[in-house]
Amino acid sequence: MSRRMTGLGFLTAMLAGLAVLRLLIDRDPVHGLSLAWPDASYAAFRWTAILVSIIIGCSLATSGVLLQALLRNPLASPFILGLSSGAGLGVMTAMYIGFATGNDALRSGANAGPALIGALLVLTVVYGLGRRRGLLDPLSLVLVGVVVSAICGALMMFLQRLSPEGLRSDILIWMMGRIPQSIATSHLILVGALAFLGVLIAMAMGRAMDAATLGEDEARSIGLSLGPVRLSMFVLAGALAAASVTVAGPIAFVGLIAPHAARLLIGPRHTLLVPAAALAGASLIVAADAASQALEFGAGRMPVGIFTALIGGPAFIWILKNRQTAGV
Template sequence: MTPRIVLGFCLLLSICVVALLLRLMVGRIPLESGAWQVVLSWPEDPIRPLRLGAAGSALAAGWCLGLAGLLLQVLLRNPLASPWVLGLSSGAGLGVMIALAAAVMVGVDAPTGGGLVVPAGCGALGALAITWWLGREGGVLEPLRLLLVGVIVASLAGALSMALQDIVPHGLRADFIDWMMGRIPEAPSGGLLLTCFVLAAVVTVVATLLADWIDLSCLGSDEARSSGLNLASLRTGLFLAAGALTAAAVALVGPIGFVGLLSPHLARLLVGPTHRVLVPATCLAGMAMLLGAEAVRQFIDLGGGRLHVGVLTALLGGPFFLWLLCTNRGTLR
């Protein structure tokens, strides 16, 4: 390991630890005036489990999204690839809209919050299956075809969601928009949280073990094949792993953008392009980004409650991405 890599890991780890401590310590108390005052203190029961739940959810989702982003950038050989290019976010959104509309039609209370986990997961997996089915050419996943199919699936799912919005009341539309902005649950489903962690851990280990093959696949199809790499199997593995990670993350926290796009670039900037170190570094970067955003948003309340985490990741991630682009840091080629 070169000093640069060691330094990069230390930096990412430090950001994670600071973000974790900040998320666990920052809270707010209501004042007589109706305003809230932000306070830093170590939480006691019954607040502690809520903050641990939020921190755990952010860590798990950040891990999943960062890793999924990296795998997709490798698979599509496109630095703009992120978990949303395969239409998973829109598919999850469609799943949620179908659940809301169905509840309205049969006259039962519409699901909210945790009740949206299953429809979101089903929608994401449904979009994944369609993209997978149509993204193959001669039985092999083709990056360009996959990208195009993903874009079309996303557009179709988005359009269907919009159509369904017309048959639900305004209040439920607001709930849907709220869900689309992402939310880190304070009391997540234990099973879902565990699924995210286990899935992310398994994919991280496997991807690190296969890092040399992944490096080879980045050279191009002909070079990879001439080196004896089974490109079809690798692409299938990358696609399924990225899809499952994204579906799990969306089910847990909703569609949160920019984490999957930026984490691999941040990690590349710090530890370089070799996947043996890039895979774990990206996981740390994803965790640091989402946990950091979740901590920072505790300080920002524009009147309607704390800023949504998905809004903050976009507000911070967009300029950061432009900075990478404009300063030509070598990660966007």
């Protein structure tokens, strides 16, 4: 128990430290990189970016924990079900329609609607095809997710070929994921509330997720109602990932690596794994956003998804090696 509490404390401290770092990092064309308390005019942007990072990190990590439990697969991530390509296709379609009709608002891809519609459409299709004898089936879900991803990818490529050059790079940047420094208050409250509730509900489902790690017959035999539990995991994981995609695009790796980092610190039981993963996910995105703020390559701000993958990828391999030597 104390080891788990120490783990949670460590993650909280890490998140706080990274948030302060993100707040202080300052880069301007004259003085270059420095650490300074921001002016009031900048502070609001930075606080927004930090808040959004935390919300997105909690959402994606919780979604990852839920999907790894649902699919009984440690390689599952929120985007394995094709949700990111679905959202991407939604955004791409809206951008293309905006370009074709001269509607600049749609063309910019800033609107959250198309991403949400694309993500929800994909979730509905995957849900419809991912069942066997009325029960959501892990293998069917993964296979359908992969195929739906491929189809959405092909359609995106199709639209890309029809589009002018500028539109192509815009959609590429969107697909890498980025943390906005300003966002509509209502949008922020909505995804923030969903992330907060999502973490709480997932914690409440912790023991059910523990039981769901057993095979189907066994899970039932110890008293788990698999149908309702799998459906809840699917809906909650999908909603959290879809909500975060509407704010930041599909940010890679967070939903995959945050649960594993949390497991290393506090073990596999889900009730505490959920908040630990949420803290780890939030830390990773804040860190990646800080990196994206600090590093300048003369080509404008890099999408934050580049840094989550660059930080998360090696970290994931390190965790993998450590798990093996620990015999876990």
